[in-house]
Amino acid sequence: MVYKVLLPRIDPAMDSGIIAEWAKKEGEPVKKGERLATVESQKAVFDVEASESGVLRKILYPVGSVVPINEVIAIIGSQDEVIPEAEAVKSQEKAGSPEAERLKVSPVARKLAEEYGIDLAKVRRSGPEGRITREDILNAVKGRGEEKEAPPAAHMRNVEEIIPLTSVRKTIAERMTYSHTNIPTATLMMKVDMSEGKKAVQRDKDTISYTALFVKAVATALKENRIMNSTLEGDEIKILKDVNIGIAVATERGLVVPVVNNAAEKSVQEISQFTRGLVEKAQTGKLSFGEMSGGTFTITNLGTFGVEAFMPLINPKETGILGIGMIEDEPRVTNGQLTIRPTVTLTLTFDHRIVDGAPAARFLSRIKELLESPAALIS
Amino acid sequence: MRDISYAEAINEALKEEMERDEKVILLGEDIGIFGGVFKVTRGLLERFGPKRVRDTPISEGAIIGAAIGAATTGLRPVAEIMYMDFLNVAGDQLVNHAPKIHFMSGGKLNVPMVIRTQFSLGRSIAGQHSQFFPAFFMNLPGMYVAVPSTPYDAKGLLKTAIRSNNPTLFLESAVLYSAKGQVPEEEYVVPLGKADIKKKGDDVTVFAFSNLVSKALVAADELEKVGIGAEVIDPRTLAPLDRTTILESVKRTGRLVVVEPDCKTSGIGAEVITMVLEEAFDYLDAPPVRVAALDTPCPFAPVLEGLYIPNEESIIQAVRKIV
Numbered sequence: 001m002v003y004k005v006l007l008p009r010i011d012p013a014m015d016s017g018i019i020a021e022w023a024k025k026e027g028e029p030v031k032k033g034e035r036l037a038t039v040e041s042q043k044a045v046f047d048v049e050a051s052e053s054g055v056l057r058k059i060l061y062p063v064g065s066v067v068p069i070n071e072v073i074a075i076i077g078s079q080d081e082v083i084p085e086a087e088a089v090k091s092q093e094k095a096g097s098p099e100a101e102r103l104k105v106s107p108v109a110r111k112l113a114e115e116y117g118i119d120l121a122k123v124r125r126s127g128p129e130g131r132i133t134r135e136d137i138l139n140a141v142k143g144r145g146e147e148k149e150a151p152p153a154a155h156m157r158n159v160e161e162i163i164p165l166t167s168v169r170k171t172i173a174e175r176m177t178y179s180h181t182n183i184p185t186a187t188l189m190m191k192v193d194m195s196e197g198k199k200a201v202q203r204d205k206d207t208i209s210y211t212a213l214f215v216k217a218v219a220t221a222l223k224e225n226r227i228m229n230s231t232l233e234g235d236e237i238k239i240l241k242d243v244n245i246g247i248a249v250a251t252e253r254g255l256v257v258p259v260v261n262n263a264a265e266k267s268v269q270e271i272s273q274f275t276r277g278l279v280e281k282a283q284t285g286k287l288s289f290g291e292m293s294g295g296t297f298t299i300t301n302l303g304t305f306g307v308e309a310f311m312p313l314i315n316p317k318e319t320g321i322l323g324i325g326m327i328e329d330e331p332r333v334t335n336g337q338l339t340i341r342p343t344v345t346l347t348l349t350f351d352h353r354i355v356d357g358a359p360a361a362r363f364l365s366r367i368k369e370l371l372e373s374p375a376a377l378i379s
Numbered sequence: 380m381r382d383i384s385y386a387e388a389i390n391e392a393l394k395e396e397m398e399r400d401e402k403v404i405l406l407g408e409d410i411g412i413f414g415g416v417f418k419v420t421r422g423l424l425e426r427f428g429p430k431r432v433r434d435t436p437i438s439e440g441a442i443i444g445a446a447i448g449a450a451t452t453g454l455r456p457v458a459e460i461m462y463m464d465f466l467n468v469a470g471d472q473l474v475n476h477a478p479k480i481h482f483m484s485g486g487k488l489n490v491p492m493v494i495r496t497q498f499s500l501g502r503s504i505a506g507q508h509s510q511f512f513p514a515f516f517m518n519l520p521g522m523y524v525a526v527p528s529t530p531y532d533a534k535g536l537l538k539t540a541i542r543s544n545n546p547t548l549f550l551e552s553a554v555l556y557s558a559k560g561q562v563p564e565e566e567y568v569v570p571l572g573k574a575d576i577k578k579k580g581d582d583v584t585v586f587a588f589s590n591l592v593s594k595a596l597v598a599a600d601e602l603e604k605v606g607i608g609a610e611v612i613d614p615r616t617l618a619p620l621d622r623t624t625i626l627e628s629v630k631r632t633g634r635l636v637v638v639e640p641d642c643k644t645s646g647i648g649a650e651v652i653t654m655v656l657e658e659a660f661d662y663l664d665a666p667p668v669r670v671a672a673l674d675t676p677c678p679f680a681p682v683l684e685g686l687y688i689p690n691e692e693s694i695i696q697a698v699r700k701i702v
Contacts, residue, residue: 106633106663106664106665107660107661107662107663107664108633108661108662108663108664109664110661111661127664127665128665128700128701131665133664133665134633134664235605235606
């Protein structure tokens with residue numbers, strides 16, 4: 001019996017994946033459930049397992065190939081069974097791709113896209129059920145006019161290396177362009193005395209991390225300032241029930257954002273343990289889609305690189321993002337006395353369509369207050 | 380202009396046409412001495428006499444059969460059937476003869492007849508007195524079907540129908556009889572087959588008729604508050620159907636919601652939407668939606684009947700689904 005191994009869709013936004021690794025060679029025996037290949041999607045890295053036991057007879061896409069979902073990537077069969085030609089399998093499966101995968105395009109949008117030569121795959125899908133509408137096409141046409149080629153360099157430049165965008169990079173590029181183009185932001189900065197926080201972390205190094213303190217403080221402040229935990233959809237601001245904190249983590253592949261769900265309900269110790277696990281997974285590319293979805297607010301920390309303060313871009317669909325700088329001893333005047341205090345600069349960038357400066361400032365000062373007296377957070 | 384009711388407007392149309400043309404006669408149950416169960420024909424017997432305003436026995440087949448005979452031999456009868464439900468009793472005369480005589484006589488005979496009737500949907504009088512099934516008559520070539528939504532349209536359309544040489548089914552909504560509206564004092568007529576744009580809008584075309592036009596207008600006002608421009612089109616007659624006005628509107632808005640007080644399956648919406656798909660597919664920006672009565676006999680309990688008939692809220696929801 002010949003079994004076809006298909007590239008699965010692991011998240012709703014996924015339309016293709018890159019084969020990162022083949023764990024088996026052609027001709028090697030495989031057992032049902034064994035790892036066959038590792039695939040990188042726009043958002044995650046995941047394994048494709050053998051659907052049946054047998055011999056991996058044919059690999060249809062080498063490492064590095066970009067493969068659309070539901071495409072046959074390999075064939076499992078018995079040792080000497082006749083297997084179909086690779087090309088025949090590919091085209092056959094394509095023709096039979098399920099209806100659910102169809103791109104939804106309104107008739108007028110399809111007609112306009114044809115007239116203007118717009119690639120439907122690249123157009124925003126703003127209509128109900130993700131349908132591409134007339135407006136989406138007209139916006140794409142408008143955008144095309146503006147998106148002029150970069151001016152030619154004054155002289156020929158010698159290119160040393162060409163790095164194709166990985167899917168993680170492409171996703172970051174799209175989301176950040178969207179954020180920067182569409183979200184009018186304002187930024188607030190505040191210095192926080194971390195004396196007490198530092199003591200707590202030093203006292204319980206193994207169970208309490210700075211990251212966990214920040215996550216807990218932000219989550220607690222979000223619970224009290226619900227407007228910061230919201231999303232703007234059309235004419236409605238939707239206040240979100242859950243407070244899930246995304247933590248921006250730098251990896252070799254690029255930035256990924258694992259999420260701590262219901263962070264306000266977790267203890268700092270729990271969050272510490274949990275985030276250490278998440279960060280490790282992020283760095284080894286093992287995060288599942290579930291571990292990266294559902295965030296309602298993001299924090300990002302560049303303090304470990306010596307950055308004092310920075311203005312991050314909002315993760316689209318969220319209302320704010322908190323940038324955390326380096327914790328550094330600074331001279332401070334307290335009660336008329338010059339003292340030296342470990343200090344951090346927090347930078348809150350927020351969506352000014354949703355919230356104004358004063359409530360955002362109240363939110364930020366609440367974070368400051370919690371971090372400066374962390375006993376309440378830790379207990 | 381002055382404000383008069385839908386029932387008064389129909390009464391005026393009958394009176395004016397009877398004065399204008401002595402060939403116009405009325406027949407039906409209780410239309411004379413009693414003035415009609417809805418008082419639409421009040422005062423006409425006194426004014427025009429028993430020869431021209433005839434009370435008939437309770438036999439719908441006889442009423443329509445006699446009207447067909449009178450029409451083919453030179454009169455312009457306006458027959459009243461008390462409830463639309465009872466049209467079914469006169470199925471042979473109504474379906475097999477009235478719309479076919481002109482064609483089957485090779486054009487030698489005409490049937491210049493109007494059948495006035497009312498549907499009582501919304502009056503809590505149960506499944507055998509609340510039916511509204513206009514789609515059935517759109518499937519009868521040769522029959523005109525008028526569905527006025529305002530006193531102005533009711534008067535103007537009825538005058539035109541009486542002067543028309545085609546048999547016309549004139550479907551009045553009983554819940555509208557007391558509704559008032561502006562009607563000119565001077566003579567006017569409304570053509571059959573010409574839709575009226577009751578409200579302009581650019582985002583979605585809302586096709587509504589008869590008693591649901593006013594609900595569609597309320598919905599359109601609500602939608603306007605959230606920035607959605609709904610264009611409310613009242614066809615005024617379902618046959619002939621003013622395809623041009625519907626198509627021009629949908630081509631502009633790209634979206635269509637059909638609001639109909641009849642049952643959804645194989646109803647008016649099924650026809651209007653299919654016509655739009657055939658003629659304007661490439662202009663659609665969203666799937667058309669039907670807001671219709673439920674596919675069940677009309678319930679008697681007022682609360683259930685309220686759920687059965689489309690209302691402002693269901694129209695708003697339908698629009699928001701596609702805009």
